[in-house]
Amino acid sequence: MNLGLTDKVALITGGSKGIGFQTALDLSAEGAHVAIVARSEEHLQKAKDEIKEKTGREVLTISADVSQESECKRAVDEAVAHFGKLHILVNNAGTAAAKAFEDVDGEAWQNDLDLKLGGTIHCSRYAIPHMKEQGGGAIVNLAAVVAKTPPASSLPSSVSRSAGLALTQAMSKDLGKHNIRVNAVCIGLIRSDQIEKMWQNNRPDLTWDEFSHETGKGIPLGRIGDTQEASNVITFLVSDAASYVTGTSVNIDGGSGNAL
Known part of the structure; x- marks a missing residue:
């Protein structure tokens, strides 16, 4: 199957390790031009070298903290300045944060919301005008199965991720007229x-x-699960093969979730 990713430009946050890295590797292998964003220069360089070794393709590395709006704008601007366009955004940046409600203080709430929800909002805001210029695009927001049915001691992540699902659906309704598709993947144990x-x-x-x-x-x-199994779904969702898929979420959890 031709996924139609050749010469598409993708920006992936949290792209130096884990699911983000595997997605960057797979999109590169499909012929896309990829920019990866992370805070650690060391991890970015390691990811860049490995992708070059495995695919023969260069990736752009951008050291940025996407919990800050200005850094989100800079990351998008650098990617567009380098490649001249932008078609794909994968909002993957995030950390594990799971405690009981009474154990989460105000700073932890704010930090989690700034990274997982704020990063998605701001990277998308700055990416969308460039997608419109190209006649469309695709955004995938990383969430978690606990966003759909939050268990005890899953805070603040389950709340941030739940908000991300609402954001995904609302964005898809607003952006469909611009041929910009917005979907989410809900990750289980990977x-x-x-x-x-x-x-x-x-x-x-x-x-x-x-x-x-x-x-x-x-x-x-x-x-x-394996990161490759998550990347397979993300790669499909940003590709032309998913051209009529928007406003939905896909569980990648081995069947452990309690909601469709």
């Missing part, structure tokens, strides 16, 4: 640095597959 540390610290006696299946016993598919 292999990440945090999960890797849990494996190494708690069960170094197990292989990754053994740890994955043990930890994923409560998941219908019986294992932890």
Whole structure:
């Protein structure tokens, strides 16, 4: 299947590691021009080198903190200045934050909202005019399955991510007339640095597959997901193959979610 991504320009926040990195790698392999945003110059350079090694393509690295509006604008401006256009935005930046309500102070609430919700809002605001110039575009917002049915001790992330789902649907209604599609993916338990540390610290006696299946016993598919499996869905959603898909969310959770 031709995904129609050749020479498209994509900006990915949180693009130096995990799902963001894998998505950058896959979009590059499909012929897209990719800019990745993260705070760490070291992690950005490592990601850039690996993508070049695996795909032969250069990526633009932008060191920025997308919890700040001015940094979101700068990231978009740098990507457009370098490539001359912008078609795709993947709002992936975020951190794990899960505590009981009474354990989350005001600063933690604000930091989480600024990064996960504010970063998505501001990066999208500055990207959309450039997408309009190209006759359309695609935005994918990263969320989590807990955004749909928040359990206990899932704050502040579940609230930030729930707001992101509302934002996704509202944006899709406003932007459809400009041929800009906006969708979300709701992530479940996916292999990440945090999960890797849990494996190494708690069960170094197990292989990754053994740890994955043990930890994923409560998941219908019986294992932890891989970043490639998340990237596959994101890549589809930003591609021409999903040209009639907007305003929806897709669970990437091995069936663990309690809502469609």
